[in-house]
Amino acid sequence: MKRLTEEKTKLVLEKLTKYIGTNVKLLLDRPDGVYCFRERKGRVYYVSEKILSLASMVNPDKLASIGTCFGKFTKSGKFRLHITALYHLAPYVQHKIWVKSSAEQQFLYGHHISKSGLSRITENTPQYQGVVIFSTNNIPLGFGVTAKSTMDCKYADPMATICFHQADIGEYIRSEDSLI
Amino acid sequence: MDVVNSILQNDIQEKDPRKSTIVNKDAEIETDLGTLLALDYNALNLKALKSQPEEYLRSLTRDNVQILINKIWELPVERVDEVIVAKLPKQEFILPRARQIPKAKPLTKWQQFAKEKGINTKRKSKSKVKWDEELQKWIPTFGYKRNKAIEQKEWLVEVNNEDKAAENLFANAKAAKEERKSKNELQRLRNIAKAKNIKIPKVGLPTKEHFADSQQLSQAMTIARTSTASLGKFQDRLPKEKDAKGIAKQVPGMKRKAEEVPRNLQEEKKRNTNLADNILKNNTKILREDFSVPKTKPAKAEKNKKKGKKAKGKEIKKPKAGKGERNMRRKVGGRKRR
Incomplete structure (x- = not known):
């Protein structure tokens, strides 16, 4: 120590x-x-x-x-x-992203979040800002970095990546041995 | 009646050998008063030229000069000391020049300084010889005769200070003169370099251009001192010189000062909060303040981007060969094969 x-x-x-x-x-x-x-x-x-x-x-x-x-x-x-x-x-994060329940699983398998999976996003989130991803019923699922700002999200096409995956709670199972 | 009179007068004038100031030409003569130039574009009378070349040319020249002088009389005229003077206008005709107009000599550093400060550098004419009271003769201001005279003059040096008695004062004076000479030579060469825009390495103490702040200077000094085969072990330190901070990693053999261990957790916490405060204060990159303004323009901008990319793609296209057709004249990009 x-x-x-x-x-x-x-x-x-x-x-x-x-x-x-x-x-x-x-x-x-x-x-x-x-x-x-x-x-x-x-x-x-x-x-x-x-x-x-x-x-x-x-x-x-x-x-x-x-x-x-x-x-x-x-x-x-x-x-x-x-x-x-x-x-x-999760409790202190300033910029959040909520994902649709349909896209939840995709994210938990380690994929980026595309616009089609986006449910809500904090207003005025800039690009490349660290964010925490929540499910629709406010359970933190992981965190990542925004690929597009909130304004750009509006005009992005549905398959465009909104948020880059960095870590998700699926890792507790997927990479159990390397976490600690 | 007036018309008839004028015609008659013209007739008389043409027959008169003492020609009048009025000259009639088919085509107007081009003149440039600035250069006192007249250009006659009228066709030559070939018959007259062949039969009486001398006479014809003389009369033609007289006429043309007359026109030029008439033009001069049209200018505003002044009378200066019983002489009539006209000021010629600026020249319009551009005279071709065999060589370039010589450029003004670039000023030396001293001349530039003197100009800025308004110091009058114009020397009064110096006489070549000067009367010397001591030798009772005229001494030239430069040249070998002067040096000889000075040698005669300074055959003895007074020693005011007893400490200096042991030194060779003649040698000192000679060395000082050599120093002045070489300084002057250096300045001369520097002026040449400046005039020709050649960069030369700076000499003397480092300035602000070399090192932006004192920390950089001390780092450079430390690194320079330790850059010997024995890592600066036998290098003398300057008075009050200390090792630069924060370069212990780069400099071999330099010991890093260990961080002070906090006495308890409270102190550690305090340190960490201070650190966090500093980060929040300094790092604007992490926290971009103005979130209200979107960084990129949506939709339209993106379309443009795509177009731009396509165009770029064409530029970078890999060079291809002739595709089976051999054309020696066509220029093809790619590697030169030998």
Whole structure:
């Protein structure tokens, strides 16, 4: 369990701001206790103070995971969010996309969202903005990046990609072993 | 009656050997007063030319010059000191020139500076020789005779300062003169380079053009110092020189200062919030402020884009050979085969 260096913390926070913008401060400054980032084997964990102290009892070699895994550092030094971070992203996200129930499954299999699958989108979403994808009954399904802004979506043809897939909850099954 | 009179007068004039100032020509003569040029386009009288060439040409020239002078008299005339003067207008006829008009010499750096500051650089005529009180003779301002005279004059140097007594003052003076000479040569060459627009490497201390800020300068200095085979181990440091920050990774052998470990989680949290604040403040790329304005124009713009793409596609088309037909004259793109 390592503390993140300043550079790495910056990378993580920059990535998070792409999705939740100014709400990133709410993740750091929480009323229910102190939360911090810890790194182990290139994975970044978001841990509360309580759990951290408990984890110190466990032999670090045997420890599989603590807190929430937010993502990992790639070999080239970039930070990549994992689907496990969705639980913390979804409530704070500023731009959302709702998909039709028919397109839900397509997305959960790892496909991009085309316009035909789009049900609703937050107004004034710019292009290449990080968004969280919700089902019609407001269950977060994953996250991605918009391929078109809200204005462009209106005029796009039905098969055009609206949102690029980055992670979805189907990964819990599909890539169970690589997630942690 | 007037008409008859004028005709009679003309008749008389034509017969008169002392011709009048009025010259009649079939076609109007073209004149350019600026260059005092007259162009006569009338056909020559070949008969007269063959029989009396000298006479004919003289009379023709007289007539034409007369017309030119008549034109000059039409100009506004002034009287200056009993002489009648007319100012000629600007020339219209463009005289062909064998060579280019010489360009003005580019100013040297000093001349330019003097011009900007309004310093009068025009030298008063300097006499070639100057009277020297000490030697009691005329000394030339330049040349070998002057140098010899100065050698005579300065055969002895007074030493005011005891510390300087040990030094060879003659050698010092000679070295200083060499220095001045080489400086002048450098400036001369620099002026030539400037006039011909040749870029030359800058000499002297680095300026703002080299390094935008002090951090860059200190980084460059550190890297330069450590760029020896022994990683700068035997290089002397300048007074107060410190290693540049943030380049420990690039410079071998330089130790990175470890980040200060936060004492407790509260401090770590504080640091992280500060970091987040900085990111939110600085990174406009992540948060584009003006969401209300769409970045691209929909529908119509897209159509245009497609058209543009098609046109581009044609341009990049891969060069093909003659498709079986051999045409040596046709120019075909592609690789040159030897």
